[in-house]
Amino acid sequence: MHFSRFFRFIVSGGLNTAITYGIYLALLQLMPYQFSYTIAYVSGITISYVLSRSYVFRSHYSLRSILLFPLVYVAQYVFGMLLLWLWIEVTGLSDKVAPLVVVAVTLPLTYVLSRFVFLGAGK
Numbered sequence: 001m002h003f004s005r006f007f008r009f010i011v012s013g014g015l016n017t018a019i020t021y022g023i024y025l026a027l028l029q030l031m032p033y034q035f036s037y038t039i040a041y042v043s044g045i046t047i048s049y050v051l052s053r054s055y056v057f058r059s060h061y062s063l064r065s066i067l068l069f070p071l072v073y074v075a076q077y078v079f080g081m082l083l084l085w086l087w088i089e090v091t092g093l094s095d096k097v098a099p100l101v102v103v104a105v106t107l108p109l110t111y112v113l114s115r116f117v118f119l120g121a122g123k
Helices: 003-028 033-056 063-090 098-119
Strands: none
Touching: 003 033, 003 063, 003 098, 033 063, 033 098
């Protein structure tokens, strides 16, 4: 694993998280956490694609990445929604804090899958 690439992934992920967390908190004032999380999540996919392609992995636009990248986030979304539900409904964690825990837990999965999308296997 290239440390500088992973560092760029962390930086871009931090920026994306800050933006989408702000969207989530704003929407939480208007709707239940499930809808707020979903809308913020979809916004984050777009931001993440642009940052991952141009800044993290420095790859060109390709049909492959455009088609596969959303699948990374479908996998992360399903896993994240399950974790979100567990943290909020089962453990009683605040619905304002739970998304941050979900991001931390799903980070390694997201990096590995994103690297595969932009660079292919074995890079």
